[in-house]
Amino acid sequence: MTTSDALISARSLTKRFDPFVAVDGIDFEVRRGEAFGFLGPNGAGKTSTMRMIACISPPSGGELRVIGMDPVTQASEVKARIGVVPQMDNLDIELTVRENLEMYARYFDVPREVAGPRIDDLLDFVQLTERSSSKVEPLSGGMKRRLTIARSLINDPDLILLDEPTTGLDPQARHLVWDRLYRLKQRGVTLVITTHYMDEAEQLCDRLVVMDKAKIVTEGSPRDLINRYSTREVLEVRIDDEVREKLIAAMQGSVDKVESLPDRVLLYTENGDATLASIHEQGFETVSALVRRATLEDVFLTITGRSLVE
Amino acid sequence: MSVEFEPPPQVYPRPTFARARKLVERNILAYRHYWIAFTTGFFEPIFYLGAVGFGVGQFVDRIPYGGLELEYAAFLAPGMLASSSLNGALFDGFFTPFFKLNWQKTYDGMLTTPLNISDIALGEIIWAMIRGTIYGASFLLVMLGLGLIRSPWAVLALPAVMLSGAALSSGAMVLVGITKEISSLDKVMTLIVVPMFLFSGTFYPVSLYPGWLQPIVMATPLYHSATLLRDLTSGAADPGTLVHVAYLLAMFVLAATVASRLIRKRLIT
Amino acid sequence: MNAYKVVARNRIVYWRVWRTSFFLTVLAPVMFLSAMGLGLGSLVEGDRAFGGLDYRTFFATGMLAATCMQTGVFEATYPIMAKIVWQRNYEAMLASPLSVRDIFLGEMLWVGVTLAQLAIPFFAVMAAFGIVDSPMALMAIPAVLLVGMSCATVVAAMTASLQTDEAFTWLFRLVVTPLFLLSGTFFPIEELPEWGRLVAQLTPLFHGVELVRQFMVGSPSLTTIWHIGYLVALFGIGTVLGIRAFEKRLRP
Numbered sequence: 001m002t003t004s005d006a007l008i009s010a011r012s013l014t015k016r017f018d019p020f021v022a023v024d025g026i027d028f029e030v031r032r033g034e035a036f037g038f039l040g041p042n043g044a045g046k047t048s049t050m051r052m053i054a055c056i057s058p059p060s061g062g063e064l065r066v067i068g069m070d071p072v073t074q075a076s077e078v079k080a081r082i083g084v085v086p087q088m089d090n091l092d093i094e095l096t097v098r099e100n101l102e103m104y105a106r107y108f109d110v111p112r113e114v115a116g117p118r119i120d121d122l123l124d125f126v127q128l129t130e131r132s133s134s135k136v137e138p139l140s141g142g143m144k145r146r147l148t149i150a151r152s153l154i155n156d157p158d159l160i161l162l163d164e165p166t167t168g169l170d171p172q173a174r175h176l177v178w179d180r181l182y183r184l185k186q187r188g189v190t191l192v193i194t195t196h197y198m199d200e201a202e203q204l205c206d207r208l209v210v211m212d213k214a215k216i217v218t219e220g221s222p223r224d225l226i227n228r229y230s231t232r233e234v235l236e237v238r239i240d241d242e243v244r245e246k247l248i249a250a251m252q253g254s255v256d257k258v259e260s261l262p263d264r265v266l267l268y269t270e271n272g273d274a275t276l277a278s279i280h281e282q283g284f285e286t287v288s289a290l291v292r293r294a295t296l297e298d299v300f301l302t303i304t305g306r307s308l309v310e
Numbered sequence: 311m312s313v314e315f316e317p318p319p320q321v322y323p324r325p326t327f328a329r330a331r332k333l334v335e336r337n338i339l340a341y342r343h344y345w346i347a348f349t350t351g352f353f354e355p356i357f358y359l360g361a362v363g364f365g366v367g368q369f370v371d372r373i374p375y376g377g378l379e380l381e382y383a384a385f386l387a388p389g390m391l392a393s394s395s396l397n398g399a400l401f402d403g404f405f406t407p408f409f410k411l412n413w414q415k416t417y418d419g420m421l422t423t424p425l426n427i428s429d430i431a432l433g434e435i436i437w438a439m440i441r442g443t444i445y446g447a448s449f450l451l452v453m454l455g456l457g458l459i460r461s462p463w464a465v466l467a468l469p470a471v472m473l474s475g476a477a478l479s480s481g482a483m484v485l486v487g488i489t490k491e492i493s494s495l496d497k498v499m500t501l502i503v504v505p506m507f508l509f510s511g512t513f514y515p516v517s518l519y520p521g522w523l524q525p526i527v528m529a530t531p532l533y534h535s536a537t538l539l540r541d542l543t544s545g546a547a548d549p550g551t552l553v554h555v556a557y558l559l560a561m562f563v564l565a566a567t568v569a570s571r572l573i574r575k576r577l578i579t
Numbered sequence: 580m581n582a583y584k585v586v587a588r589n590r591i592v593y594w595r596v597w598r599t600s601f602f603l604t605v606l607a608p609v610m611f612l613s614a615m616g617l618g619l620g621s622l623v624e625g626d627r628a629f630g631g632l633d634y635r636t637f638f639a640t641g642m643l644a645a646t647c648m649q650t651g652v653f654e655a656t657y658p659i660m661a662k663i664v665w666q667r668n669y670e671a672m673l674a675s676p677l678s679v680r681d682i683f684l685g686e687m688l689w690v691g692v693t694l695a696q697l698a699i700p701f702f703a704v705m706a707a708f709g710i711v712d713s714p715m716a717l718m719a720i721p722a723v724l725l726v727g728m729s730c731a732t733v734v735a736a737m738t739a740s741l742q743t744d745e746a747f748t749w750l751f752r753l754v755v756t757p758l759f760l761l762s763g764t765f766f767p768i769e770e771l772p773e774w775g776r777l778v779a780q781l782t783p784l785f786h787g788v789e790l791v792r793q794f795m796v797g798s799p800s801l802t803t804i805w806h807i808g809y810l811v812a813l814f815g816i817g818t819v820l821g822i823r824a825f826e827k828r829l830r831p
Contacts, residue, residue, distance in 0.1 A: 056421055057578060076329070076424040084422035090415035094340040103336050107423035151419075346745060350752035361760035362619075365770055369623045369634070382622075500603040508614035518618055 005032045007159055007190050008053055012062035015048045022048040024214035025062060032158075035181075035191040037208035039201045039296060041306070044211040046194035047087060050163045053192065054084050067158060080108060083152030087163040089144045091136045097147055098123070098132040101154055108155035115154075122150040126180060142173030149180060159190045166200060178203055198296035210296075212304050222296055229302045230294035231256045233272040237265045237279070238287040247284050254278065259301055268298070325428035325570075332425060333433025334440065348441075351401075352448055355394035359387055359452075362513070373515060376546025378460075387458045388543045389512030391449050391467075392536035395442050395474045400503060402438035403482030408495070411486060417577060427577055431570045435479050442475030443468065453543065461545025470542055470555075474535035477558040480565035481531060487572025506532045531561055608646075608701040612639055612708055628767055630792065636710050640795050641764030643701050644723050644787040647694050651727030652755055654690045655734035656747045663739065669829055683825045686735065687728055687818070694727040695720070713797035722794060725810045726787030732817025739824035763788050783813055 008030040015023040023045040030036040038046040051057035053066055055075040064071055069078050092100050101122060105115035123129045126146035131139065139147065145165065152160055165181065166174040181204055185191055195201050201208055202222045209219045218225060235255075239247055244265065248258050251267055255275055259266040269275045272291030279286065300306075341348050367382035375385060410416040417430055425433075450467055453459050485498055509523070510532035516524055527533050538554035541547040612635070620634035629637040662668040669682055677685075698720050705711055734750070761771065762784035768776050779785050786806040793799050793806075 054422055056418075075426055079422060080424045082422075086418065086422070088415065090419035092336070092340070092416050092419065093414050094343065094416075095336075099339055103332075103339060104419075104423060106335055107332050107420060107425055109424070152422075155423075344745075344748075347748045350748060353752060354756055357756050357760050361765050365761075365766035366619065366623065368770060369628060369766070370619075371622065371624065373622070496603055500607055504607060505610055508610050513614065513619050514622055518621060 006030065006065075007032050008064075008066050008192070010049075010062065010064050013049070013052065013059055013064050014061035015045070015052060015057065016060045021214050023052070026209075026211075026214075026216045028209055028216065028219070030159075030190065030192055032190055033188050034206045035185050035193065035204050037201045037205035038192075038194040038211055039196070039198065039205075039208050039300070040194075040211035041196055041300075045214040046211055047163055049211075050161050050192070050194055054082065054161055055079050080155065081158045083155060083157035083160040085145075085148050085152045085160065085162040085165055087167065089148050091144060091147060091151070093136045096133050096135055097128055097139070100136065100147065101151060104151050104154045110155060118154065118156070122153055125153075125183075126150040127176070140173075142169050142176065145169060145173065145177060146180070149177065153184075157189070159192065160184065162191060162193045164194055164196070166195075166197070174200075198300070201296050208296075210300060210303065212300075217303050218299075225296060225299045226294050229299040231268040232270050232294060233268075234292055234294050234298055235267040235269055235272040235275050236290045236292065237267065237276075238263065238289070239265065239284065240287065243284060247279070250282055250284075251275075251279070257302070266298070266301075268294070325426070325432040327432075329425050329429040330433035330436060333420070333430055334437045337434075337437045351398070352445055354397070355390040355445075355449055356452055358393075359383065359390050362386060363390070375515065375544060376541065376548070378544055378546055380460075380544055383456070384458045384460065384544065385515075385540070386513065387453050387456075388467075388539035389510075389536045391446060391453070391471065391539050391543075392474060392510075392532055393507055393512055394445055394449060395471055395535060396478050396503070396506065396532055398442045398445055399438055399475055399478035399482050402441055403434065403479030404485050404498065405495070407434055407483065407486045408489065411573070411576065412490065421577065427574045428570050431483060431566070431573055435476060435483065435566065438479035438482075439472055439475045442479070443472050446471030446475070450543075459543050461543065461547070463542045463545055463547045466547075467539055467542045470535075470538050473555065473558050473562070474531075474538070477531055477561040477565065478535065480562050480569055483569035484565050484572060487569055487576060506530050510536055512536050531558065534558055604697055605700040605704065608642070608704045611642055612704060615642075616708065628769075630767065632792065632796065635708070636795065637767075637792075638765065639705050639708070639710050640719070640791045641762075641788050643698065643705070643719065644726055644791045645759045645762070645764045645784060646701065647698055647723040647727035648730050648784045648787060649755060649759060650694055650697055651690055651729075651731040652734050652750070654693055655686075655731040656738055656750065657744065659686060659735055659738045660741070660744050660747075663828060669825075673829060679825050679829055680822055682829075683735070683818070683822045687732055687821075690731040691724050691728050694724045698723050711795070713795075715797045715799070716795045718794040719791045722790045722807075723787060725807070725814065726783060726790075729810050729814035729817055730783055732814055732821045736817060736821040736824040739821070739828045758782055758784050783810060786810055 006029045008028075010029070011027050012025040013023060013027070014021070014025050026045075026049070028036075038044075038049060040046050048057065052059050052064060052071065055066070055071040055078050058072050066078050067081050071078050092103065095103060098119065101119045102115065105112075105119065110118070120129075123132055126149055128143060128147055128150065131143065136144065136147070149162075149165070152162075162181070166177050169177065178200070181191065181193075185204070191204070193200070193204055205222060207219070207221050208225075209216045210225070211217065218229070220228065237247070244260070248260060248265060251258055255267045255269045257268040259268075267275055276286075276289050276291065279289075363383035363386040367386065370382040372379040372381055373385045374380075417427075420430060421427065447468055450459070450464070450471075454464075485502075489495075489498065509519070509527055510530045511527060512532065516527050516533070519527055534554040534557045538551060538558070541551045541554070616635040616638045620638065623634040632640075672682055673679070702711070702717075702720055737746075737750075761775070762768070762779050762782050764784070768779040768785065771779060786809045790803065790806040790810070793803050
């Protein structure tokens with residue numbers, strides 16, 4: 001059912017690149033003011049979905065409404081009200097930092113007297129004021145990303161689409177980007193984010209869908225999903241290969257679930273420290289052990305049996 | 311399992327001038343950083359005119375043309391004007407868009423704004439025409455200064471340059487739609503541009519070609535562009551001149567349609 | 580002497596596109612010679628003015644030398660700029676036993692290889708057009724390699740001292756094209772005004788064109804030595820300047 005405050009609604013949305021199906025009949029709804037995430041590994045269909053919402057790629061089937069309009073026939077009208085941060089930066093390298101924003105303001109028909117002060121604000125917001133007359137090429141990856149984010153805000157959009165906003169950035173740059181996105185969320189801007197980083201999804205998203213192999217496999221808030229699919233804590237153990245199978249056999253039954261990954265064994269349990277103590281009591285020597293809170297990564301692993309980032 | 315969908319009918323938005331104009335503004339802004347390339351582009355046809363028209367021209371007899379006898383420089387100059395229009399169309403309609411599309415991904419960014427592909431294609435063609443018109447007008451002034459303009463018909467040469475620019479740059483945009491590899495640039499140059507430049511009746515009358523080659527020459531857009539301009543600057547214009555106008559108009563419409571379709575295919579996936 | 584390794588790297592990259600490239604390399608002179616040599620040539624009268632050559636021969640020889648100059652200059656601009664600034668290949672090479680000198684000489688040798696791939700098919704096409712009639716004419720090939728490589732050394736020295744590629748536009752539009760057209764390639768420099776003739780005589784392309792024509796007609800003389808001397812000297816000076824500029828840029 002489409003609720004009145006749905007900014008995006010998709011029913012049986014499909015994208016095929018014959019013979020390959022990139023998005024296979026998915027349903028979802030994004031409400032005004034929320035931060036909505038598509039979590040999934042590379043090739044799950046996240047980017048294809050984003051491109052359809054952004055009016056760049058026409059759907060091959062199903063229904064899609066963006067801000068109450070048809071993204072194919074009313075492309076210009078829809079695009080006028082959204083901001084896009086694509087996976088790969090596509091800044092205009094023949095222009096300077098400031099000119100990039102000025103030109104995009106023109107594309108969006110932002111009146112000059114509004115554009116000037118807004119550009120100043122945006123440059124300040126993404127901390128690029130000092131580089132405003134620099135060309136784009138010499139900027140670092142993080143700076144380019146921030147400029148792309150500023151560019152996506154030039155039309156004061158109702159909706160921002162961010163396709164893997166922090167992939168390829170160093171930790172410091174990631175945190176700066178997250179901070180800026182968090183502030184946008186506070187201002188009530190609707191964010192749609194794709195990511196294959198669970199920490200990013202946990203930090204930014206109010207609600208998310210997990211995608212795998214072109215389909216949505218589950219939906220909910222990050223907390224919800226963790227509660228639903230995982231235990232409270234996870235014990236990660238590294239152990240010698242000879243005793244690995246023995247440990248798995250021994251712990252099967254005394255914890256909720258055991259996952260064997262190439263480099264470590266994951267034990268899903270309500271109390272990690274107690275589980276570790278019981279392992280040691282049974283005489284197992286661990287190389288290292290870590291008790292942590294369960295994350296979306298674990299949710300994904302539980303649902304699909306594979307990890308998010310291969 | 312996926313259900314078989316009929317792809318829904320695609321109705322694409324038509325280009326609007328208001329949106330296409332933004333692309334022209336963007337190119338003007340970008341060219342402020344590359345003004346050297348802009349200004350020096352004007353000299354090339356003049357060097358050719360000097361070297362071949364006047365240098366070699368001294369050893370060439372007058373050339374009969376449309377009932378007139380033209381000295382070689384007066385014969386060559388409109389040919390060079392057409393060639394420079396070809397060069398400009400190629401640069402603005404092919405090389406630059408090729409890089410923007412395949413390397414710089416400039417268009418991908420623009421497509422997230424209200425601009426659609428048809429707006430971008432129209433904008434690039436308009437920009438190519440503007441630049442071609444500026445070059446064409448300056449070259450015509452040089453011709454006037456050198457006494458190579460022989461007829462008041464020449465006032466129509468400027469619109470003719472614009473028409474030829476529109477036709478040739480639309481043709482160039484078709485190439486953008488069908489090339490992907492950087493090595494295609496070389497092929498386009500050697501297989502299309504150089505032969506056109508050399509064999510389109512720009513340097514000497516078509517009658518000098520062997521009989522079998524003449525119809526091929528007469529099918530090239532540069533031949534029509536050069537002949538149209540020559541008719542106008544020399545004063546040999548007659549009703550037959552309209553054939554060239556019709557050819558270029560038809561090419562413009564056809565190529566612009568095809569180009570926009572091909573580029574849409576490349577960008578919309 | 581490791582310079583050949585730089586050539587080897589370039590060869591590997593180039594080989595991939597070589598097939599079509601070779602076809603295109605042969606096609607270009609065929610078109611130019613038929614259009615300008617035969618076509619325009621049939622309109623041109625006055626063999627005497629062209630140093631006893633018919634216009635076809637005059638044009639073909641000029642074109643051969645001019646094309647090699649153009650290619651030599653081109654190879655010393657964007658490709659080298661790319662390896663210094665954009666792709667930083669030289670930086671990587673310097674981490675190996677290669678020296679700056681090896682890199683510079685290797686690049687120039689590569690220019691020579693590129694030019695040979697251009698000049699030999701061009702020469703063959705000329706022969707097919709019946710323009711070549713003495714074995715001495717074969718000397719035209721090393722001659723044009725010398726023209727292209729000596730121009731390349733000087734331009735490479737300039738490239739190494741540039742920060743951006745903007746100057747290349749000036750170089751091609753305002754230096755290379757006028758040289759290409761006015762160094763006695765399309766018409767004899769005697770037709771130029773007095774000052775133009777003096778300037779033309781100073782250009783490397785003029786000496787290259789003269790050299791090629793002397794070999795083609797089979798009449799080398801004392802002036803041949805003067806032309807060769809000029810080009811060899813230019814190559815020497817360019818190499819010294821080039822290695823110096825490369826040193827300054829790559830190991831500041």
